[in-house]
Amino acid sequence: EVQLVESGGGLVQPGGSLRLSCAASGFTLSNNLMKWVRQAPGKGLEWVANINQDGSEKYYLDSVKGRFTIFRDNTKNSVYLQMNSLRAEDTAVYFCATLAIWGQGTLVTVSS
Amino acid sequence: SYEVTQPPSVSVSPGHTATITCSGDALPKKYVYWYQQKSGQAPVLVIYEDSKRPTGIPERFSGSSSGTMATLTVSGAQVDDEADYYCYSADSSGNYWVFGGGTKLSVL
Numbered sequence: 001e002v003q004l005v006e007s008g009g010g011l012v013q014p015g016g017s018l019r020l021s022c023a024a025s026g027f028t029l030s031n032n033l034m035k036w037v038r039q040a041p042g043k044g045l046e047w048v049a050n051i052n053q054d055g056s057e058k059y060y061l062d063s064v065k066g067r068f069t070i071f072r073d074n075t076k077n078s079v080y081l082q083m084n085s086l087r088a089e090d091t092a093v094y095f096c097a098t099l100a101i102w103g104q105g106t107l108v109t110v111s112s
Numbered sequence: 113s114y115e116v117t118q119p120p121s122v123s124v125s126p127g128h129t130a131t132i133t134c135s136g137d138a139l140p141k142k143y144v145y146w147y148q149q150k151s152g153q154a155p156v157l158v159i160y161e162d163s164k165r166p167t168g169i170p171e172r173f174s175g176s177s178s179g180t181m182a183t184l185t186v187s188g189a190q191v192d193d194e195a196d197y198y199c200y201s202a203d204s205s206g207n208y209w210v211f212g213g214g215t216k217l218s219v220l
Contacts, residue, residue, distance in 0.1 A: 035209070037155075044214040045147070045155065045198050050207075059207045062113055095154060099145070100166055102154040 002026035004096050009106030012086055020081040020106060022096030030054075030074035032099075036081045038092035039105070048094070051079065064090075086110045114138065114203035118212035124219055130186040132215045134199030137180055144182035145200040146175055148193075149214075155198065159184060189219045 008020040020036070036048040049060045049070040058070050067086075072079040079096055086108075093105040116136035124130035134144060144162050147155035157166050159175035162182060172187045182201075186193055199212040 037211075044196070045149070045200075045211040047200075047209040047211055050209065057207075059209075061208075097155075099160060100157040102156075104154055 002101060004098075004101055004103035006094065006096050006103040006106040009094065009108045011109045011111065013112050014087060014110055016086050016110070017082070017084045018086065018108060020083065020094055020096075020108070022079045022081075022103060024077045024079075024101075027101070029072070029077045029079065034070075034072060034079045035097050036070060036079075037095045037097060038090075038108075039095070040089075040092040043092075046092070049081065083108070114208060114210050116144075116199055116201055116210055116212045118197075118199055118215045120213065121216045121218065124186070124189045124217070126191060126219055127188055130189045130193075130217055130219075132184040132186075132197050132199075132217065134182045134184070134201075134212050135180055136201060136210075138204045139177060139180050139182055139201060141204065142202050142206065144175070144177055146173075146184045147198045147200060147211075148195045149198065150195045158197075186217070189217070191219050193217060194219050 006022050035050045038046050051058050051070045055072050069082040088110050091110050095105045096103050146159040148158045149155040158169050158173045162177040163175045174185045176183050196214045198214050202209050
């Protein structure tokens with residue numbers, strides 16, 4: 001079965017860090033541009049970051065630039081999102097996705 | 113930062129045609145993608161590269177783009193099509209992407 005599974009979400013205090021992981025199965029991740037997308041409670045989808053197939057090109061939403069880092073390990077068929085200096089406004093469900101394949105998301109809650 | 117704009121809501125009677133628009137300055141040169149998201153679920157791609165339909169998506173979903181506006185059309189809308197629909201596209205550099213604010217489609 002073709003799927004993406006995110007993990008690593010949870011409750012973190014403002015200023016804290018989390019690393020999200022996204023593991024692919026049933027297909028080869030290295031053939032795909034990958035993105036992270038988030039959705040705050042009751043809100044719409046928001047693109048967060050992209051990484052190209054070999055990891056040489058990365059692009060970020062302005063509000064996360066300098067705080068978040070997207071990277072991938074094609075040998076592990078996985079992509080990651082390192083999130084530092086977290087803020088309350090980063091609270092959301094985070095999805096990893098190719099163009100057409102999406103995970104079910106992992107919830108990140110930033111609160112004291 | 114770049115934005116694409118959608119109407120917040122569209123209503124249609126069952127069996128009739130719904131149209132959802134997406135406008136953005138870069139659309140004449142950039143593809144638009146459309147996602148359907150039902151409550152509590154991950155998004156599903158229903159149209160890619162303006163007008164192409166992925167395998168498994170019903171033929172009643174179609175897309176088009178002209179100038180700075182793209183359109184998602186649901187012909188013969190069904191109650192099961194009730195969902196939030198998002199357009200997705202890139203800025204003129206092709207490196208920074210954006211979702212529209214989403215359109216809630218009501219079929220009633």
